[in-house]
Amino acid sequence: MSDEVHLYPYLVLGALLFTCGVVCMATKRNAIGILIGVELVLNGANINFVAFSKYNAVFQVEGMIFALFVIVLAAGEAAVALAIVLNFYNNHATVDVDGADELKG
Amino acid sequence: MLEWLSEFWKHNWEFVVAIIAAKLLIGFMLVNAIFSVWLERKVAGRIQDRLGPTRVGGKFGWLQTLADGMKLLIKEDTIPAAADQMLFRVGPYIALVGSFLAFIALPYGDGIIAREMNIGLFFMLAVMSSEVFGIILIGYGSGSKWSLFGGMREAAQMVSYEIPMALCVLVPVIVAGSMNLSEVAKQQQGIWNWYIFHDPFTFAAFWTYFTCAMASCKRAPFDLAEAESELVAGFHTEYSGFRWLVIFMAEYGSMFAVSGIANIMFLGGWSIGLPWELTTVFAQFLGEWPGWIVGNVLNVSVFMVKGWLLVFVMMWVRWTLPRLRIDQVMMLCLKYLIPISCILMAGVSLWTLYMPLLAQWIISLVIFVLSVAGTGFVVFRLITWAALPPGTGMPGMWRMEGLPGYQGAAKTH
Amino acid sequence: MLQTDLHSYVQLFAFGLVAGLTGLCAIATVVTQNIVRSATWLLFTLAGTSGIFFLLGADFVGAIQLLIYVGGTMVLVVFGVMLTAQGPFIHMKTNGAEWAISIAAGILLFSVLSVGLGSEYLARATGARGVSKDEDTKDSHHAATIGQALSGAPYGPERKNDNNAGTHYLLPFEIVSVHLLVVLIGAAYLARAKRRKEEIT
Numbered sequence: 001m002s003d004e005v006h007l008y009p010y011l012v013l014g015a016l017l018f019t020c021g022v023v024c025m026a027t028k029r030n031a032i033g034i035l036i037g038v039e040l041v042l043n044g045a046n047i048n049f050v051a052f053s054k055y056n057a058v059f060q061v062e063g064m065i066f067a068l069f070v071i072v073l074a075a076g077e078a079a080v081a082l083a084i085v086l087n088f089y090n091n092h093a094t095v096d097v098d099g100a101d102e103l104k105g
Numbered sequence: 106m107l108e109w110l111s112e113f114w115k116h117n118w119e120f121v122v123a124i125i126a127a128k129l130l131i132g133f134m135l136v137n138a139i140f141s142v143w144l145e146r147k148v149a150g151r152i153q154d155r156l157g158p159t160r161v162g163g164k165f166g167w168l169q170t171l172a173d174g175m176k177l178l179i180k181e182d183t184i185p186a187a188a189d190q191m192l193f194r195v196g197p198y199i200a201l202v203g204s205f206l207a208f209i210a211l212p213y214g215d216g217i218i219a220r221e222m223n224i225g226l227f228f229m230l231a232v233m234s235s236e237v238f239g240i241i242l243i244g245y246g247s248g249s250k251w252s253l254f255g256g257m258r259e260a261a262q263m264v265s266y267e268i269p270m271a272l273c274v275l276v277p278v279i280v281a282g283s284m285n286l287s288e289v290a291k292q293q294q295g296i297w298n299w300y301i302f303h304d305p306f307t308f309a310a311f312w313t314y315f316t317c318a319m320a321s322c323k324r325a326p327f328d329l330a331e332a333e334s335e336l337v338a339g340f341h342t343e344y345s346g347f348r349w350l351v352i353f354m355a356e357y358g359s360m361f362a363v364s365g366i367a368n369i370m371f372l373g374g375w376s377i378g379l380p381w382e383l384t385t386v387f388a389q390f391l392g393e394w395p396g397w398i399v400g401n402v403l404n405v406s407v408f409m410v411k412g413w414l415l416v417f418v419m420m421w422v423r424w425t426l427p428r429l430r431i432d433q434v435m436m437l438c439l440k441y442l443i444p445i446s447c448i449l450m451a452g453v454s455l456w457t458l459y460m461p462l463l464a465q466w467i468i469s470l471v472i473f474v475l476s477v478a479g480t481g482f483v484v485f486r487l488i489t490w491a492a493l494p495p496g497t498g499m500p501g502m503w504r505m506e507g508l509p510g511y512q513g514a515a516k517t518h
Numbered sequence: 519m520l521q522t523d524l525h526s527y528v529q530l531f532a533f534g535l536v537a538g539l540t541g542l543c544a545i546a547t548v549v550t551q552n553i554v555r556s557a558t559w560l561l562f563t564l565a566g567t568s569g570i571f572f573l574l575g576a577d578f579v580g581a582i583q584l585l586i587y588v589g590g591t592m593v594l595v596v597f598g599v600m601l602t603a604q605g606p607f608i609h610m611k612t613n614g615a616e617w618a619i620s621i622a623a624g625i626l627l628f629s630v631l632s633v634g635l636g637s638e639y640l641a642r643a644t645g646a647r648g649v650s651k652d653e654d655t656k657d658s659h660h661a662a663t664i665g666q667a668l669s670g671a672p673y674g675p676e677r678k679n680d681n682n683a684g685t686h687y688l689l690p691f692e693i694v695s696v697h698l699l700v701v702l703i704g705a706a707y708l709a710r711a712k713r714r715k716e717e718i719t
Contacts, residue, residue, distance in 0.1 A: 234589030
């Protein structure tokens with residue numbers, strides 16, 4: 001059964017998504033772009049969780065439950081982040097995160 | 106060769122069946138769109154006291170939609186200069202995929218399902234909710250303010266109406282104890298076992314669900330995303346030709362899909378109302394495989410007729426009621442439908458837990474008898490009215506003679 | 519003679535297709551300069567991830583992913599873009615040096631992650647096996663198990679007899695529920711801050 005997909009390719013895919021998310025967070029100046037990067041990172045983690053739940057007997061249910069928690073918390077995170085972004089936009093008329101430098105000494 | 110084929114079939118029949126099922130579903134979506142558009146035009150014609158299409162393809166204009174479709178295919182597919190090319194192109198297909206995926210988990214008969222899924226109902230709701238993103242992209246990518254307004258309205262409306270829709274559909278799930286659509290349908294053999302008659306809460310849940318389903322399919326009176334009178338054509342203002350066709354295939358597809366959910370969860374699925382599963386009945390007389398096939402031909406036709414009957418009701422509502430305002434649409438959802446659906450869900454849980462079985466049985470019988478009597482009465486009035494001389498008021502017409510401020514109306518005879 | 523058993527090939531092919539598309543869409547999310555296009559690529563990535571979940575037999579998680587991420591979070595993100603847009607289509611500009619640094623860092627991170635995983639994987643030599651052959655991806659009843667675990671009932675095949683085991687997830691579930699309520703109130707409070715400011719000034 002060497003043709004079947006094993007755990008490793010899933011982990012690589014998760015790592016790819018994670019890396020893309022990190023690069024996205026680093027390069028985008030738009031606050032919503034950064035939010036998109038965060039979602040990518042969380043998805044990379046989720047792929048790992050679910051892959052472990054399939055390939056590791058101890059982690060069978062736990063992996064999925066963790067993935068569910070991650071999805072739900074990501075939704076909450078997105079809601080709060082967007083509320084902050086909207087508030088920021090109302091005050092500064094921009095969503096460029098470089099504009100948020102009022103606390104600079 | 107034959108041996109090899111049979112060997113191949115034995116090992117890999119799943120893939121062959123999967124490919125056939127996918128082809129059939131795509132074909133069904135196309136036929137459904139063609140038929141529904143024809144039906145819509147005929148229904149609209151009848152309700153507005155005209156004939157609708159009459160010439161193409163015989164007396165009833167059967168081929169009108171096909172002719173329209175051919176016209177759309179050879180039409181120039183314009184993309185506005187202000188549009189975002191990629192989003193403009195990709196939007197309709199996202200909507201279509203969302204609507205198409207819903208059919209994967211929808212059973213048409215005993216075992217006539219593309220993929221048996223333990224959480225079929227939930228899967229259908231989930232993929233239909235991704236249709237909204239296609240609509241938003243269509244609205245945003247068009248680069249036109251009408252489209253943008255339509256897209257924004259659609260986003261707000263669909264995301265809000267998903268909540269009461271899902272809650273209402275959970276009411277029969279609590280009764281049935283399963284989200285597997287085939288299993289739920291099989292529990293409802295015999296018209297008195299249909300979950301719409303199970304208790305007052307499921308009865309109310311059906312109507313609430315149907316309202317939300319109409320709204321989530323962006324059908325009038327909730328078609329604020331299109332709103333021809335204020336937004337030109339709403340989110341699809343800039344579309345023409347094939348992509349426009351795709352948008353409407355998605356819309357009619359999801360109309361049939363939500364009707365299918367209503368059928369299976371409330372109206373007995375493919376059951377015609379008799380207390381037996383047709384496939385097993387025919388299997389006794391005709392043998393296993395022929396019986397299965399004959400029974401399922403009947404099952405599938407019953408399911409389709411029921412589905413299109415509900416689609417017809419949506420059209421009936423569309424051409425009868427005036428359009429709401431956007432704030433009224435949102436208020437209806439957030440202030441009324443969500444609390445109602447929460448109450449229904451709590452109510453049905455308490456009902457199934459604490460109501461004595463005899464009382465449950467009696468009340469479900471009462472609901473069943475009352476609904477059948479009510480339907481019969483309406484049909485009777487419609488038939489007798491059709492036989493009356495012209496000019497007589499319609500049954501159910503609101504007579505205003507007795508009201509204060511009544512200043513007389515056009516003479517009725 | 520042709521190999522008649524297609525199952526493993528189809529599985530491999532399906533995984534390769536979905537994973538490849540997901541990865542490409544993830545890269546496109548990063549590379550594209552237009553914020554709504556980026557969100558669209560993210561949508562495809564999320565849909566691909568849910569496809570991976572379906573391939574792994576986690577139907578419930580896949581459906582949740584579609585419902586919450588695609589139907590909820592992504593709509594929210596695009597809504598946010600629309601509400602904060604100044605021009606018709608926003609372009610984010612990133613200069614060349616930043617790109618070079620971040621791409622180099624990204625490749626480095628990815629190779630560290632995958633090589634690290636790979637060495638761990640090879641060290642085990644046998645590789646991770648599927649949980650069991652009979653529990654196929656075709657007919658998974660994970661949804662019921664997840665429900666039991668979240669409602670605090672004993673769950674899982676081997677834990678049926680042990681009343682104390684398997685009740686771990688009721689408290690996290692409640693915490694998440696309360697968290698969502700707090701998020702609801704907090705987001706509503708934050709988003710309506712402007713109106714208050716106008717009243718003051």
